[in-house]
Amino acid sequence: MAAIVVEPDQDETRAAVLRGLTAHNQSRVGSRNTKPLAISLRDEHGSIVGGLVGEMKWEWLYVDLLWIDEAHRGAGFGEALMAQAEREAREHGVKGVFLGTMSIQAPEFYPRLGYRECGRMENYPVAGQTLHHFTKAL
Incomplete structure (x- = not known):
């Protein structure tokens, strides 16, 4: 008989759920073709003052994080980061x-x-x- 258990740690449950969900999804729409994406904005000292983090999977790019330091906002860096992400996505076959x-x-x-x-x-x-x-759409 199955039992519902609230776990003290999510690691084991997360891994099992991810394996099962991945297998289910892949059987219906194919491989995720996953590729992480990280694009940084660096100042003259090499410090990260902005960036974009996302993941390409199937035919989509998910932009998870986009941030520009306050001192660098308004100079077009956000647009430039998004444009670079879209270029990378197109090269990976992403449609949206x-x-x-x-x-x-x-x-x-x-x-x-x-x-x-x-x-x-x-x-x-x-x-x-x-x-x-x-x-x-791209």
Whole structure:
């Protein structure tokens, strides 16, 4: 008989769930063809002052993180990072990009780059704020 158990540590459960879900998904849509993506913005001293982190899988790029240090904002680096990510994605055979950003971050930034809002989650991360979901075909 099966039992539901709240585990003290998620590692074993996460690994088992990921294996099962990966096998299920692969049987229906093929290999994930996963490739991590990390693009940094470095200052004149080589310090990272911004960057983009994501993952390409199947035919999509998921942009997980995008950040520019306050002192370097407004100089076009965000656009340049996104453009480089899109170039890398195209070279990997990616057909589209998706991401999420909170209302306290930069939801107005992405439509200027051709992204369209495809969903919202109200009151996230706290009441009065919104999580915006964006996508763009490449």
